[in-house]
Amino acid sequence: MSVFSDFKNGLGNENPTFRLLIGMCPVLATSLAVTNGIGMGIAATFVLVGSNVIVSLLRSFIPPKIRIPCFVVVIASFVTIVDLVMAAFTPGLHKVLGIFIPLIVVNCIILARAEAFASKNPVVNSLADGLGMGLGFTLALTLLSAIRELLGTGTILAAPDFGFPGIHIFNKDFAPVMMLLPPGAFITLGLLIGLINTLTRRKA
Amino acid sequence: MRELLVIFFAGVLLNNFILSRFLGICPFIGVSKRIETAAGMGMAVIFVMAVASVITWAVQYYILVPLDLGYLQTIAFILVIAALVQLVEMVILKVSPTLYQALGIYLPLITTNCAVLGVAIINIRENYDIIQTAVNGIAGAAGFTLAIILFAGIRERLDFAPIPEALKGFPLALITAGLMSIAFLGFTGFKLAALFGL
């Protein structure tokens, strides 16, 4: 397979959120606002690309018996780097994403890609795969956040961290708070996946 | 004592790990097709989460803090949890093969259950002491078990319902979880503190 198709894979056919259905916790939890979604997406993408590259580089060095603990150490290191860098440079976003930054460690997407792809493929392909999966994850997260933010607050793209109030679409008083509460996350994502299922089935 | 009760009930009902904190969604949806398996998973999670809470607390305050290695928290916790799960698996196999048969297949899955790492980190962030940590660990896991068993019960019945093709499986599971989450929001009105006279 070409490098480009490895990259494209994560965006469409094997989109981790919509198609592989893994790594749901951060998707549900951090999709309150588009800026949060994108922030989480970038953090996870960085970890994915980093761990995929290192795992691929070390693939002949790591004995199969202890590969899982080795992968976990590599992933946890990248997560800690992201955690520290975000705390230093984007403290507001770091606070909002809170516990879900360290929890990137247990995001199954990352371990799954390390195990299923990076440990069997050359570095360049693994990098492309990590980038594609990361962007696919970010895309899904952004889509869900956009729906929840718009319907839940009547405003979109609010970024208090950067002093941007967001684009006001309709009056906040008409916005169902439910969209921002946990049920809103579950139900919106469920319907979204259902919708994508319908669309892809029609195409096929 | 009252404070511990509040932590417990808040963990099970108000801040339910799955339905309001979004921790442990993967096993929640993956292992909830039958009530029996859901209950087995729940028991395994309660055990691991209680032990992991206490051990990670000790690692934090007896190793990481004195050595000023706070930044290694994530990596240390995940390794401790992974090792713990392995150890629990071996001990159960030696001590009680029957229990192993019941819980064995769920144990490896727990390492990647974000609820376990989640509770460990929450315990530290909330500044809990060791007793509160243990209670919070058990409460979080009990909340997980409650939610997954109820959810499995609903899903068993959904098998017989006519469902739109596109929603079958995962999407419908998410929507069901959403409806359960609405029901659990009802506990918000619970005056826990007043109930226990705090």
Place this chain on the structure above:
Amino acid sequence: MRDVIRLGVILLLICGVAAAVLAYVNDITEDRIAAQKALEEEHALQSVLASAKDFRDETGKMKSYLTGPDSSIVRGIYVGYSGGKPVGVAVRVAPAGYGGPIESIVGISSDGVVQGVTVISQQETPGLGANVASPDFEGRFKGKVAGSPVKLTKDGGDIQGLTGATISSRAVAKGVEAALRTFQLMLSKGVLAK
């Protein structure tokens, strides 16, 4: 057996490299994180006690005097000075809300009147409890005095709680009360001269 040792050595090697990399990253970000925190804290302290020009951290001196639930709610105690004279205190409190601790700072002038409250971090329900961080709600505690209870109208007090967010509102009130108690304690222990 040799195999086990080899595996152990490899795992140890990877852990060692990881720890070294992290130590390096921690080293370069540590000062910046601390600076960000200090800046944020300074900013928050100033916003609740505008009359003070600079603050001195007295947490260490006071911590042992705190008793009961206050010892876990109160997280930091600062005396505000202006021109070398103490003008009030700022107390950092973290009462338990609905989704976790609601970290806030309460500014109290030296005559025991609440000057301002600001919520610096919270994990309450968005759209409901999270509104405790709004200036409107924070403003409702202004003018409360030490020695009298700080309670919601629901609990027989005079503070209007947020609709649908009683637990979060009550938690903030509890925090303010703890701060006022701490203020009185500081007077009695002579940490703050009247």
